[in-house]
Amino acid sequence: MPDGMLVDYDGLIPNNVGLNQDARLRKALETWHPGYIDWWKEMGPEGFQESLVYLRTAVSVDPKGWARFGYVKMPEYRWGILLAPAVEGRRIGFGQHKGEPAWQEVPGEYRAMLRRLIVIQGDTEPASVEQQRHLGKTAPSLYDMRNLFQVNVEEGRHLWAMVYLLQKYFGKDGREEAEELLRRRSGSRDAPRMLGAFNEATPDWLSFFMFTFFTDRDGKMQLEALAQSGFDPLSRTCRFMLTEEAHHMFVGETGVQRIVERTAQAMNAAGIEDPTDVERVRALGVIDLPLVQKKINLHFSLTLDLFGNEVSTNAANAYNAGLKGRYREDKIDDDHRLLDSTYPVLRLKEGRIVEEQVPALSALNMRLRDDYVADCRAGVERWNRVLEKANIPFRLTLPHVAFNRRIGEFAGAHVTPEGEVVDAASWAARCGSWLPSAEDGMFLEGLMRPEYAPGRYAGWIAPPKVGIDGKPGEFEYVKLHMA
Amino acid sequence: MDQAADAPHITFETEPARYRHWRLSVSGEVATLTLDVDPQGGLFLGYELKLNSYDLGVDIELADALQRLRFEHPTVRVAVLRSGKEGVFCAGANIRMLGRASHGHKVNFCKFTNETRCAIEDASENSGIKFLAAVNGTAAGGGYELAVAADRILLIDDRRSAVSLPETALLAVLPGTGGLTRVTDKRKVRRDLADLFCSTEEGVRGRRAVEWRLVDEAVPPSRWEERIAAAAAELAATSDRPRQAEGVALPPLAKSRGPDAIVYRHVRVALDRPAGRATITVLGPEADAPATPEAARTAGFWPLAMARELDDALLDLRFNEPRLGVLVLRSEGDAARVLAHDALLAAHPGDWFLREVRHLLKRVFKRLDLTSRSLFAVIEPGSCFAGSLAELVFAADRQYAFIGRPAGDNRPPAGLVLSALNFGAYPMANGLSRLAARFWGEPWRLDALRARIGESLPAEAAEEAGLVTAAYDEADWDEELRLVLEERASFSPDALTGMEANLRFVGPETMESRIFGRLSAWQNWIFQRPNAVGEKGALKLYGTGVQPEFDRERV
Structure with a gap:
């Protein structure tokens, strides 16, 4: 086993970072730990803290077998600190320090910038746990409930990962930031989470699947960009987080896919040919496709805001400093400095959306966003294949990137999902057909009835093709303590 | 932005109906000055006024608004400065504008901005118009300097919003509008903390900003509007302006x-x-x-x-x-x-x-x-x-x-x-x-x-x-x-x-004379130096992501 793959699983905090040899760090983490457990109990999944959940726990960082499965009460989950194995002789891959050995310590001049990147990433991790804390009560199956909790505990571990970096490398400031990560609350007026999409409610399971598909995918893109970092501990941390994040994408993509599949089945069985006959479709107890489309419109546009301004000085600085790269920077064939190249950016000029070439260094947010959109589009196409196979004349699409934006070039502009710029009045008049209405929300709320019997699924979602960890259909993924 | 011979003249006259960046509203004894900069409304081409950053045109409107509060609204006792944008109070002077501006324009711009800030303090001291800065988002550089011109500063404590003077760390220049001087002379921030504050790009938030005397209060969002109203009323009570008076409208100049x-x-x-x-x-x-x-x-x-x-x-x-x-x-x-x-x-x-x-x-x-x-x-x-x-x-x-x-x-x-x-x-x-x-x-x-x-x-x-x-x-x-x-x-x-x-300027110094003297002596010197304005200087390279190269020699 290569160096660094061995996880110390005996102490309070499983780790492969030699915590036993680092008294200062261990003290900091052990001081932080009770606050984290309090936060989990207060803000984690509500009503299921005593249930036994069939969860995977990272016990190694060997890609071939890094996790083991077993029943655990969530507050007793072994949140550990795991870094991907060190790469011998790793060098900085981009920016002005390209070719220099990767940093094992924080360079003084980049301390503030690095800390900010880590805090912003870290703040999203607990936020989604908070957003999703009520969903257990309406889980469509024990399988889905278990997947929800798996996502939740791993977001919790990702918080640990970021807190580790803050406490190990950023001294007193880092410890304070780590405390602040536990004090902010999603949706709180007085202490909100840092980014907008992480303060939105996740009231129902369609929202949850959309969130994991769209918003966690932003997380994936950010982690991919940070995994390229010249600051090696950050790179190694993010690389390991990505192995876990893949499951979150899976939950979102298959969740929506199973909803679409169930709707198609029900429509065909009832002989409904018009997918826009919302009333009849809803009467079947399944989610109509136009509503799925509206949720796509909402979650996609909210998530695009997370990429920040299209033209961004911060992104340029972080790249040039070698702290945050592009998506799969190491696979791109160019000079990895970007001093002379340009990149196309969509801009709103005199009421029209036009493409402009801007210096590539300042367009890195746009570039990451473009990669993200392509990644989303592939998933949406897989959903459409379900519809195609079922002969349903309806296709899901991603709205235009300028639709419903609050940050960046198109903030405040009125653009339709097709990308047409319209005036405020006509946008307002039509937005009910583009975004979920209160009535849509009530319909979904009405559908959300829990299904707690092993092997059974709510009527609006199809069962998965295969179980988790190869388990059979009627496997009891969650042993409810109240049962 | 080096002004060509045929460039249009800059004019200084405006009126509230023509403002593009500020909104002036008056309700009883309280006036509200809302900064909501139109990014496309820059005085020159070639930069956008993002994040409530300003150029001379924005400050001309502020100067006009102050003048109108004095003459047209004699019963206004307190003016609340706030932002119309979410999450940002004011990002200070627009850096791309400064990067392109001729040295002369930069100097005159800073001087005018300083005169306007001093006019705020003059209105408070001598005209009974008290100022409350309601910093409802990040206030950076000139944005914080604007707030510091007010009598009282409320900072929203949403765990995000910070006040900062990032010029040294970010741009290799100084806060040009009296920021350094007011931090020590007016806010009386301890010298070492001021040093730390002025070299911390991200600034200081919430409780610590109060402890360091950078702001007067950190207010949670749930109490924000209520505190603004209360603080405005407290300040208004200290004003000696008339309860009833008809204002004198200032018509455009015949020029x-x-x-x-x-x-x-x-x-x-x-x-x-x-x-x-x-x-x-x-x-x-x-x-x-x-x-x-x-x-x-x-x-x-x-x-x-x-x-x-x-x-x-x-x-x-x-x-x-x-x-x-x-x-x-x-x-x-x-x-x-x-x-x-x-x-x-x-x-x-x-x-x-x-x-x-x-x-x-x-x-x-x-x-x-x-x-x-x-x-x-x-x-x-x-x-x-x-x-x-x-x-x-x-x-x-x-x-x-x-x-x-x-x-x-x-x-x-x-x-x-x-x-x-x-x-x-x-x-x-x-x-x-x-x-x-x-x-x-x-x-x-x-x-x-x-x-x-x-x-x-x-x-x-x-x-x-x-x-x-x-x-x-x-x-x-x-x-x-x-x-x-x-x-x-x-x-x-x-x-x-x-x-x-x-x-x-013989004899004693005042905060005002120090502000202008130090602007002339230090900032205008730094504005000429390659570390700021050379091809590889911080001001020139800002926004490109490229690291400036400094001449490491101390002068």
Whole structure:
């Protein structure tokens, strides 16, 4: 086993970072730990803290077998600190320090910038746990409930990962930031989470699947960009987080896919040919496709805001400093400095959306966003294949990137999902057909009835093709303590 | 943004209906000034005013709004400064604009912004308009400097919003609008904490910002509006403005600008480009002074109308005529009428309108003190340098008076008359009257002159009293004046700027004089250095992501 793959699983905090040899760090983490457990109990999944959940726990960082499965009460989950194995002789891959050995310590001049990147990433991790804390009560199956909790505990571990970096490398400031990560609350007026999409409610399971598909995918893109970092501990941390994040994408993509599949089945069985006959479709107890489309419109546009301004000085600085790269920077064939190249950016000029070439260094947010959109589009196409196979004349699409934006070039502009710029009045008049209405929300709320019997699924979602960890259909993924 | 010869002139006149960046609303004793910068509304091409960043055009509107609060809204007791954008109060001066601006524009921009910030403090101290900065989002650089100009600062404590002066860390320049000076002198932030604050790019949030004295209160969002209302009411209670009064509307100035002249009703500016000289002639009142304060209360009241015009002329010359290095100050009119206006201004200290007019005159004279051009007062027959108008003479670097009258000229001979207002109504930035500054080493002369208030002092007597540099009769006048002006035009403009600014402000320092002095000495030096403005300097490279390269040598 290569160096660094061995996880110390005996102490309070499983780790492969030699915590036993680092008294200062261990003290900091052990001081932080009770606050984290309090936060989990207060803000984690509500009503299921005593249930036994069939969860995977990272016990190694060997890609071939890094996790083991077993029943655990969530507050007793072994949140550990795991870094991907060190790469011998790793060098900085981009920016002005390209070719220099990767940093094992924080360079003084980049301390503030690095800390900010880590805090912003870290703040999203607990936020989604908070957003999703009520969903257990309406889980469509024990399988889905278990997947929800798996996502939740791993977001919790990702918080640990970021807190580790803050406490190990950023001294007193880092410890304070780590405390602040536990004090902010999603949706709180007085202490909100840092980014907008992480303060939105996740009231129902369609929202949850959309969130994991769209918003966690932003997380994936950010982690991919940070995994390229010249600051090696950050790179190694993010690389390991990505192995876990893949499951979150899976939950979102298959969740929506199973909803679409169930709707198609029900429509065909009832002989409904018009997918826009919302009333009849809803009467079947399944989610109509136009509503799925509206949720796509909402979650996609909210998530695009997370990429920040299209033209961004911060992104340029972080790249040039070698702290945050592009998506799969190491696979791109160019000079990895970007001093002379340009990149196309969509801009709103005199009421029209036009493409402009801007210096590539300042367009890195746009570039990451473009990669993200392509990644989303592939998933949406897989959903459409379900519809195609079922002969349903309806296709899901991603709205235009300028639709419903609050940050960046198109903030405040009125653009339709097709990308047409319209005036405020006509946008307002039509937005009910583009975004979920209160009535849509009530319909979904009405559908959300829990299904707690092993092997059974709510009527609006199809069962998965295969179980988790190869388990059979009627496997009891969650042993409810109240049962 | 180096101004081409055919570039349009920058104009300083605006009105609330034309604002693109600020909204002024008044509700009872509270005015709200909301900064909501139109990113496309920059004064020049080539940059966008993102995140409530500002350029000169944004500050011109603020200066106008302050003026209107003074004159048009006499019952406003507190003004709340806040942002119309979510999550950001103000990101300070626009960096791309600064990166492109000529050195001269940068310096004049900073100076004007400083004058406007000082005008906020002047309104609080002297006009009973208290200021509350409701910092509802991040306030960086000039954004924090704007907040620090207010009497009280509330910072929203949403765990995100910070106040910062990131110039050193981010741009290799200084907070140019008095930020450093106000942090230590006004907020009285401890020196080491100030050092830490000014070198921390991301700034300081919430409770720590209060502990360090950077803001007065950190307020959670749930109590935000309630605290603003309460704090505004507390500040309003300290104001001495009238409960009931009709404002005086400020109409647009009657101004025409030709290739070689700028003409207003009471001020004329002749532009002599070959000689590098502008001659400003102020015309005295056309009529007697109004009999009562009530009768004076119009925009046409001569001291008010003249001061607004002179102010506009000075700004126009600063920004649009950088090659006119010498300003000749003249006057024409009836000295008795000027004195009659002075008497009215002096006789009613409690009248809100006359108080505003006096302070406007004070600020315009300060603007003249701070104008980096050679100022020569020329006192000729027919001039009316009396009382308030004589301040122009004492603001000048040198004064020349004509002895007697030229043959055939039957205008009154040249002279000066002092009024009570010359002895303290119009302090300079250093807190001294111009006469007190003039006689810093001869205080007895100041005492002697106090006894001669109202007395007409012809050229020779004025010279005797030390009020003018030299007095010449008809035989020498033209030639002496020509030599003086030609010699002046031949010196290095930079050396003159430094020399004049040094000699003008004798004696004590105030926060205001320190702000302007340090701006001139440090910031304007840094603005010239390659570490900021060289091809690899921080200001030039800002936003490109490319790291600046510094010359590591300390000077």
